[in-house]
Amino acid sequence: MTDHQDMFAKALNGEQLAAVMAPDGPILVLAAAGTGKTRTLVYRVAHLVFSGVPPEAILLLTFTNKAAREMLDRARQLVGDGVSSLWGGTFHHMANRILRRHASLLGYAPDYTILDSDDSESLVKKAVKELKLDTETFPKAQVVLAAISHAANTGKPLREVLTARFQDMLDVNLEAMLAVGGRYAAAKLKMGAMDFDDLLVNGLRLFKEHPDVLRHYQGRFRHVLVDEFQDTNAVQSEWVHAIAATHRNLLVVGDDFQSIYSWRGADYRNIMTFKDRYTDARIFKLETNYRSTPEILEVANACIAGNPEQFQKHLRSVREKHLLPVSARIRDGDAQGRYIAEQVRRLQRAGYRPDEMAVLYRAHYHAMELQLYLTRERIPFVITSGIRFFEQAHIKDVCALLRLFQNPRDSLSFTRLLELLPGVGLRTSQKVWDKLGQSFVPQDEAQRRQVGEVLPAAARVGWKAIAQVFERGCEGTGMTPADLIEEFLEKFYKGHLQRVFENAENRLEDIQEMARFTGKYATLEAFLSEVALMTNLDAEASTVEDRASLRLSTVHQAKGLEWKVVFVLWATDGMFPQTRAITENADGEAEERRLFYVAITRAKDELFLCQPEIRRGRDGSINFCRQSRFVVEIPKGLLREVRLPYL
DNA sequence: CCCATCATGGTTTTT
DNA sequence: CCATGATGGG
Numbered sequence: 001m002t003d004h005q006d007m008f009a010k011a012l013n014g015e016q017l018a019a020v021m022a023p024d025g026p027i028l029v030l031a032a033a034g035t036g037k038t039r040t041l042v043y044r045v046a047h048l049v050f051s052g053v054p055p056e057a058i059l060l061l062t063f064t065n066k067a068a069r070e071m072l073d074r075a076r077q078l079v080g081d082g083v084s085s086l087w088g089g090t091f092h093h094m095a096n097r098i099l100r101r102h103a104s105l106l107g108y109a110p111d112y113t114i115l116d117s118d119d120s121e122s123l124v125k126k127a128v129k130e131l132k133l134d135t136e137t138f139p140k141a142q143v144v145l146a147a148i149s150h151a152a153n154t155g156k157p158l159r160e161v162l163t164a165r166f167q168d169m170l171d172v173n174l175e176a177m178l179a180v181g182g183r184y185a186a187a188k189l190k191m192g193a194m195d196f197d198d199l200l201v202n203g204l205r206l207f208k209e210h211p212d213v214l215r216h217y218q219g220r221f222r223h224v225l226v227d228e229f230q231d232t233n234a235v236q237s238e239w240v241h242a243i244a245a246t247h248r249n250l251l252v253v254g255d256d257f258q259s260i261y262s263w264r265g266a267d268y269r270n271i272m273t274f275k276d277r278y279t280d281a282r283i284f285k286l287e288t289n290y291r292s293t294p295e296i297l298e299v300a301n302a303c304i305a306g307n308p309e310q311f312q313k314h315l316r317s318v319r320e321k322h323l324l325p326v327s328a329r330i331r332d333g334d335a336q337g338r339y340i341a342e343q344v345r346r347l348q349r350a351g352y353r354p355d356e357m358a359v360l361y362r363a364h365y366h367a368m369e370l371q372l373y374l375t376r377e378r379i380p381f382v383i384t385s386g387i388r389f390f391e392q393a394h395i396k397d398v399c400a401l402l403r404l405f406q407n408p409r410d411s412l413s414f415t416r417l418l419e420l421l422p423g424v425g426l427r428t429s430q431k432v433w434d435k436l437g438q439s440f441v442p443q444d445e446a447q448r449r450q451v452g453e454v455l456p457a458a459a460r461v462g463w464k465a466i467a468q469v470f471e472r473g474c475e476g477t478g479m480t481p482a483d484l485i486e487e488f489l490e491k492f493y494k495g496h497l498q499r500v501f502e503n504a505e506n507r508l509e510d511i512q513e514m515a516r517f518t519g520k521y522a523t524l525e526a527f528l529s530e531v532a533l534m535t536n537l538d539a540e541a542s543t544v545e546d547r548a549s550l551r552l553s554t555v556h557q558a559k560g561l562e563w564k565v566v567f568v569l570w571a572t573d574g575m576f577p578q579t580r581a582i583t584e585n586a587d588g589e590a591e592e593r594r595l596f597y598v599a600i601t602r603a604k605d606e607l608f609l610c611q612p613e614i615r616r617g618r619d620g621s622i623n624f625c626r627q628s629r630f631v632v633e634i635p636k637g638l639l640r641e642v643r644l645p646y647l
Numbered sequence: 648c649c650c651a652t653c654a655t656g657g658t659t660t661t662t
Numbered sequence: 663c664c665a666t667g668a669t670g671g672g
Contacts, residue, residue, distance in 0.1 A: 063662090064662090090662065091662085092662055093662095116662090117661080117662085196661090196662050197662090199662085200662090260660075261660080261661080261662095263659085263660065263661090264660085264661065264662080362659070362660075363658080363659045363660070364658085364659080364660090365658055365659085366659095388661090422650095422651095423649090423650070423651095424650085425649065425650050425651085426649085426650090427648085427649060427650085428649075428650085532662095533662070534662095535661075535662070554659085554660065554661095555660080556659090556660050556661070557660090557661085578659060578660085580659070581659070581660080595660080
């Protein structure tokens with residue numbers, strides 16, 4: 001054994017140490033919530049590097065980029081800067097990194113654009129329009145896209161997915177939906193773009209169709225580590241098994257209890273069948289929980305007992321006994337807000353900082369009422385928002401400009417830019433695009449002039465300004481993306497902001513912040529990829545403001561995080577579990593229960609399950625709510641029942 | 648014909 | 663509160 005073992009033995013418990021020091025070969029780490037999963041992965045990486053594995057021969061796949069960054073930071077503290085050369089990030093990121101080098105093998109230009117969900121939606125809507133389908137009866141773009149995405153992520157044919165999803169609805173035109181799917185795929189190809197799913201699917205296709213490429217990466221990555229393995233889908237798992245096939249040093253970490261992404265094609269059975277695929281796999285279980293009090297863990301254990309088909313694990317706490325979690329019966333949403341505000345104030349007096357507390361909920365709109373209330377009560381809060389920073393209109397406008405420099409066939413960016421001009425809408429922008437031969441080369445002065453000539457008079461002044469930005473950008477004077485953004489703002493966009501938005505100042509600051517942010521990237525392509533693949537979790541920089549604020553988040557976005565105090569909002573049947581999730585999905589209730597389990601296990605010291613009895617509709621209607629079945633299932637003695645007096 | 652504006656209806660979860 | 667649809671104006 002190497003000499004770092006003593007140091008590791010002091011920092012890790014027996015379960016963790018065994019996994020960290022395990023010899024080469026396939027390894028499955030079943031890590032229950034709060035058992036030091038990240039710590040184990042970080043030390044495993046450190047162990048590999050100490051044992052002489054070059055960092056660039058390690059591939060670390062994580063669920064978010066933030067997770068990868070944190071692990072790398074911590075590994076750096078253990079083994080030094082050298083570790084930075086390891087490849088770490090999400091499946092999408094790693095696939096993108098590989099695809100950029102080999103795109104031409106699959107018929108893509110290396111400068112392909114990555115579409116975000118907004119872009120995908122635009123393309124599908126266009127397809128629906130072009131096929132002249134009745135928009136009244138035809139499913140919404142997002143519904144069609146969900147099916148397309150599900151097909152991609154599970155590897156099933158679209159026809160099969162559509163049949164399964166719409167079998168009960170006779171009036172749905174299956175052939176039309178397939179046609180839309182076909183048109184969407186064609187449109188992406190034509191504009192030289194991949195959507196999120198294409199990155200994964202093409203990543204796998206590259207390996208399948210080009211064994212030489214696969215062999216190269218198989219040889220390069222001597223060790224592959226995967227975090228949150230329970231949330232990988234069929235394409236991701238096949239990709240990872242392929243890349244690890246030569247050295248077979250594949251370590252996966254996960255918890256089947258915390259699988260909450262089946263609607264995205266994730267299959268927790270990937271983790272259950274790992275030992276069938278690798279019969280020589282070593283299995284390590286982490287069951288010692290350092291996070292939560294015994295009382296909270298009892299509730300968590302009771303909750304997940306409702307899902308009998310999963311690996312049975314029992315969380316053991318090492319912490320002192322504290323308080324029973326609270327089951328709070330409240331009159332309505334307003335009283336719920338009041339209750340949470342009161343409790344937050346009380347806990348602050350007891351010494352908790354606001355950022356040590358969080359409110360978790362099933363869906364973003366569940367928290368709208370609470371937001372109003374907290375604002376009125378002047379309790380500062382931050383939301384991990386449903387709208388991604390990079391999907392806001394003003395950010396996308398600026399990105400459209402940059403994207404055209406990268407990919408001249410990017411029809412979405414071109415039409416978006418044109419539609420900023422007064423008097424230009426869908427039709428005109430499309431007409432101009434067609435006139436240009438469906439490509440716009442910023443360097444081409446004749447094209448810039450041609451656009452000006454085709455546009456209606458009202459739009460020409462604006463176009464002249466934008467054209468100047470393109471001209472400057474092509475001068476080869478070493479204009480950086482930040483310079484381009486600045487130029488665009490000065491020449492055109494500042495005026496546009498003020499004309500269109502009420503909060504122009506804020507939006508301007510956002511853009512200037514983004515301009516600074518571009519400086520961190522070596523190339524425009526690197527920046528744009530990052531923008532497309534970055535989640536709002538990743539983008540979040542902790543500010544002074546955060547430290548004084550209560551956190552509001554969906555349970556999904558709270559994955560992997562922890563707080564001393566957690567409030568679960570709307571723990572009522574219909575809201576959590578969400579009715580739609582149960583009715584539309586065979587395994588729906590089990591997944592909702594796992595989600596509830598994830599919510600509970602985020603809490604370290606105190607947990608509040610809030611259950612309003614009345615929900616008011618916008619029209620003033622009143623709905624009575626039952627307690628969540630997940631709360632009812634918990635044995636009475638494990639919760640402290642609080643009934644708020646009616647006010 | 649095509650765009651802008653106002654009213655209205657209806658909300659899962661995310662790379 | 664955001665996206666869609668009807669309506670009026672250019």
